Amino acid sequence: MVARDAVREIAQGCIAVRVRLLNRLVSGICDAGLREHGVNVAQVNILVAVGHSGPLTPSEVAATLVMDKSTLSRDVEALLANDWLRKIAGNDKRSHKLELTAAGREKVASILPVWREAQTELRKRLGAKNLTGLFAAAERIWAEQSADE
Amino acid sequence: MVARDAVREIAQGCIAVRVRLLNRLVSGICDAGLREHGVNVAQVNILVAVGHSGPLTPSEVAATLVMDKSTLSRDVEALLANDWLRKIAGNDKRSHKLELTAAGREKVASILPVWREAQTELRKRLGAKNLTGLFAAAERIWAEQSADE
DNA sequence: CGATATTAATTGTAGGTGCAACTAAATGGC
DNA sequence: GCCATTTAGTTGCACCTACAATTAATATCG
Numbered sequence: 577m578v579a580r581d582a583v584r585e586i587a588q589g590c591i592a593v594r595v596r597l598l599n600r601l602v603s604g605i606c607d608a609g610l611r612e613h614g615v616n617v618a619q620v621n622i623l624v625a626v627g628h629s630g631p632l633t634p635s636e637v638a639a640t641l642v643m644d645k646s647t648l649s650r651d652v653e654a655l656l657a658n659d660w661l662r663k664i665a666g667n668d669k670r671s672h673k674l675e676l677t678a679a680g681r682e683k684v685a686s687i688l689p690v691w692r693e694a695q696t697e698l699r700k701r702l703g704a705k706n707l708t709g710l711f712a713a714a715e716r717i718w719a720e721q722s723a724d725e
Numbered sequence: 726m727v728a729r730d731a732v733r734e735i736a737q738g739c740i741a742v743r744v745r746l747l748n749r750l751v752s753g754i755c756d757a758g759l760r761e762h763g764v765n766v767a768q769v770n771i772l773v774a775v776g777h778s779g780p781l782t783p784s785e786v787a788a789t790l791v792m793d794k795s796t797l798s799r800d801v802e803a804l805l806a807n808d809w810l811r812k813i814a815g816n817d818k819r820s821h822k823l824e825l826t827a828a829g830r831e832k833v834a835s836i837l838p839v840w841r842e843a844q845t846e847l848r849k850r851l852g853a854k855n856l857t858g859l860f861a862a863a864e865r866i867w868a869e870q871s872a873d874e
Numbered sequence: 875c876g877a878t879a880t881t882a883a884t885t886g887t888a889g890g891t892g893c894a895a896c897t898a899a900a901t902g903g904c
Numbered sequence: 905g906c907c908a909t910t911t912a913g914t915t916g917c918a919c920c921t922a923c924a925a926t927t928a929a930t931a932t933c934g
Contacts, residue, residue, distance in 0.1 A: 582834040583825070586769070587777035590840070591847050591856060592755045593770045593790070594863040599748035600791045601866060604922085606741045618890080620735070621742045628736035635912065641742070642749045644892050649914055651890090670899040670912050676732070685731040691739070698740050701869065702862040707740060709858025713851040714743040717750060720850065753892085767920080784882060793922050798884055800920090819882050819929040 598702070605697060609690035615683070620691070622651055623660055623684050627676035631664055634674060639721055655680070747851070754846060758839035762832075769836060771800055772809055772829050780813055780822035788870055804829070 606617040625640055626632055634652060638645040652674065655661040660680030666672040676684075699707065735742075755766040774789055775781055783801060787794040801823065804810040809829030815821040825833075848856065 582837045583773055583776035583830060585837070586773045586833065586840055589844065590770070590773065591844060591851075591859070592751050592766050593773070594859055595744070595747050595751045596766070596770065597791045597863055597866065598744050598859070600921095602741050602744045604791075607922090616890090617741050617745070621739070621745065624732055624735045624739065624742070627732035633912080642746045642753075645913070646893080646915075647891050666912090668899070668912075670897095672913090681732060684735065688731045688734070691735055695738065695740060701865065702740075703858075703865050706858035706862040706865070709852075709855035710740070710743055710747070710862070713855040713859070714746055716850065716852050716855070717746065749891090756892090765920090782882075783884095794883070795885080795923080796921050815882090817882075817929070819927095821883090 601701070602698060606691075606694045609694050610687060613683075613687050613690065615687065618651055619655060620684065620687060622648070622655060623676060623680050626661060626674050627681060627684060631673035631675040633666060633671050635671075637674065640718070642717065658683075750850070751847060755840075755843045758843050759836060762836050762839065764832070764836065767800055768804060769833065769840070771797070771804060772825060772833050775810060775823050776825035776830060776833060780824040782815060782820050782822050784820075786823065789867070791866065807832075 603617055606620075610616055610620065621641060622637060625637055629640070632640070634648055635645060637643075637652075638648040641648070652661060656663065658679075659677055660683050661674050662677050663672045664675050752766055755769075759765055759769065770790060771786060774786055778789070781789070783797055784794055786792075786801075787797040790797070801810060805812065807828075808826055809832050810823050811826050812821045813824050
């Protein structure tokens with residue numbers, strides 16, 4: 577194996593470069609639409625995760641989104657300050673749960689039009705049929721997590 | 726449409742949350758393996774892009790990877806300092822091209838084993854068959870770019 | 875030819891992100 | 905019951921990243 581071949585092998589097969597490219601494209605399009613609403617896609621994802629599956633502890637949210645818990649902690653801070661999330665008592669004195677507030681639910685509803693526009697553009701640019709694999713991959717990661725406990 | 730439905734609609738269909746989740750998983754796995762080699766996945770992707778399709782101008786690299794050119798500029802700085810990339814004259818006095826050096830090519834070759842390990846883990850966790858859609862989506866973005874000029 | 879617009883790259887700045895270290899609380903041996 | 909270990913969450917830190925503004929060079933058009 578000579579050095580030249582390594583470049584070709586990675587260029588042709590690298591999962592990371594493709595996922596990262598798509599991430600930048602997708603996040604960029606979503607954030608552009610959300611900017612006027614004063615939120616970013618990371619925040620919306622957290623609100624939706626909590627609203628859909630909550631109440632959840634911060635650790636559960638972080639695991640679901642495969643985020644570092646410290647990153648989540650800082651994101652949640654802003655969401656609490658806006659009263660889009662609220663803390664409720666957990667099973668422990670060291671933990672708590674996060675719940676979507678009515679205001680948070682309305683905030684999510686308010687961005688629905690721009691979210692739909694972004695989805696439409698993304699389906700067109702990425703190819704709607706290519707998304708099934710993407711969704712299935714995410715499902716596998718979520719399934720892994722259920723299996724862990 | 727009530728607010729509750731917006732949460733469900735986004736939770737069930739959001740492309741962004743899934744792409745971002747996969748990005749964090751993939752980047753995390755790759756970066757963990759690369760750490761001992763003193764590089765990150767962003768840098769490897771740039772070296773490979775330049776080595777595979779180069780010489781390329783910074784703008785061309787940024788477009789290929791769908792990166793902001795300012796982000797690329799700072800990444801390239803470190804790669805030049807390590808003599809993994811070199812600047813060569815461009816068509817213009819305001820532009821130049823980037824070329825992979827022999828040392829850069831060897832650096833890429835040196836990380837090939839950890840790259841392969843990461844690929845194997847990712848294929849297993851994401852499901853090998855789910856990757857075809859991912860690759861096809863990236864191809865569409867690259868095809869868009871050729872069509873632009 | 876000269877003013878204006880465009881293009882390439884970099885730099886200023888603000889905020890996002892993850893790893894490691896830390897604090898507090900709970901668990902598990904012994 | 906007590907001490908070591910684990911777990912939950914936050915904070916310190918360094919770095920990554922993108923948008924906006926800047927600098928320099930080139931192209932365009934009257």
